Amino acid sequence: MRRVESGERHGGNLAAAAERLGCPPQRLLDASASLVPFGPPWALRRALLEAVFSPALRAYPDRGWARLRRVLARRHGLEHSQVLPGNGAAELFTWAARDAAAAGVSLLPAPGFADYARALACWQAAHVLGPLPLQWGPAFPQPFPATLPAEVLWLCNPHNPTGQLWSRASLEPLLERFALVVCDEAFLPLVPGGEAQSLVPLLARHPNLVVIRSLTKLLACAGLRLGYALGDAERLRRWAAWRDPWPVNGLALAAAERLLADEAGFGRWIGRVQAWVAREEPWLRRRLAQWPQLTPMPSAANFLLVRSEASLVPLRQALERRHGILVRDCRSFVGLGECWLRIGLQHRRGHRRLLAALARELPPHG
Ligand SMILES: Cc1ncc(COP(=O)(O)O)c(C=O)c1O
Structure with a gap:
C-alpha cells in the first residue's frame, strides 16, 4: 500500500498547491474543492x-x-x-x-x-x-x-x-x-x-x-x-x-x-447556481465520456466522480504540474482509491481548459 502524499488527502488546499508549484494561486484552476466558481456573491x-x-x-x-x-x-x-x-x-x-x-x-x-x-x-x-x-x-x-x-x-x-x-x-x-x-x-x-x-x-x-x-x-x-x-x-x-x-x-x-x-436576492443566487449545475454537469460528463479510458459517473451535485481501469494518479499529477489544474485524488476515500478522481464543476471556460489539458495528456485510443 502506498502512502498518500500530504496535500492529496483533502481538496481545496489551494495555498499549499500554489507553493508546491511555485505559482500564484490565481493561476490555478481548483477543481479539487467543490465551490461555486463564480462566487462569492x-x-x-x-x-x-x-x-x-x-x-x-x-x-x-x-x-x-x-x-x-x-x-x-x-x-x-x-x-x-x-x-x-x-x-x-x-x-x-x-x-x-x-x-x-x-x-x-x-x-x-x-x-x-x-x-x-x-x-x-x-x-x-x-x-x-x-x-x-x-x-x-x-x-x-x-x-x-x-x-x-x-x-x-x-x-x-x-x-x-x-x-x-x-x-x-x-x-x-x-x-x-x-x-x-x-x-x-x-x-x-x-x-x-x-x-x-x-x-x-x-x-x-x-x-x-x-x-x-x-x-x-x-x-x-x-x-x-x-x-x-x-x-x-x-x-x-x-x-x-x-x-x-x-x-x-x-x-x-x-x-x-x-x-x-x-x-429575494438569496433566492435569485440559488436559482443561478442550480441553473449552472443543471447545464454544466451533463455538458462536462458527455465530453469526458469521449475518452474510452474514462467513465464519468452521473451526479446530481456540482462535482462528479471519474473512474478508470488504471490508476489516475499519474494523470492527476500531470494536470497539476503541467497545466495548473487541481482535481481531487480519491485515495483517501475508503472504497475508491487510485482509479478514481473527483472533479468540482467549473464555469464553461474552466471546463474547456480542463478538456484541453486532458487532450494533451491522454492517448486518443485508450
Ligand atoms: C459533505 C461536506 N459537508 C461539509 C463540509 C464542510 O463544510 P464547512 O466548510 O461548512 O465546514 C464539506 C467540505 O468539504 C463537505 O464536503
Missing part, C-alpha cells in the same frame, strides 16, 4: 465590507446569534431555538459526534466525507463503515441502499463524493430504525430540485434527527466558516453549552444576517 462581499466598518469588528459577537437564527428559522419554517449557527458545518459535526458517542456505534456510508470520522474520533466513538454500491444510474433522486445495524446513521445528501441524491422517501423509514440520524445537507441547495428531498420537514416529528447545512459551497466562502444545525431545541441548547463562547465570528454573523435577510 457581490452582496456578500459588500455585506462583509459594511461589517468591517460597523461595531461587528470591535464588539464580541452576539452569544445568542439572535438575528441570524431568526432569518434562518424563517427560511426553514422552524423556531429560532431549532437553529444553531456554527463555525462551518465541520464544527457542528464535532458536537453531533459527541451525541453520537453517547448513543452507541455510528454507521458511516463509505466512500464518504472524512470529517465525520474525525469528529467521532474526538470522543473515542465507535464507528463501522457501510459500503455503498459503486454503480448507479443518472436518474435522481435514488433510493438509499440497505444499511447495517448501528445506533447512529450519518447521511450526506447529496452524497460526497458520489454526487448521488438520496430520496426522502427512502430516508424517512431510517429515522425509526436509528437512535440518532445526522444528515449533512451541505450541498443540497446547489442541487436542482434538491430541496424536495431535504429532511428538514421531518424535524417536527423526529427529535432524533439533526440536519447540518453549510454556506461554504453555495456562496463560495470557505474562508468565512459558516454553517448551521437544524434540530431539536434541547439538543442544540446542549451543544451551545459545550462549545467555546464565540465560535462564530462577528463579521461572518453580520454578513450572513444581511445576505439571508434579502430573501
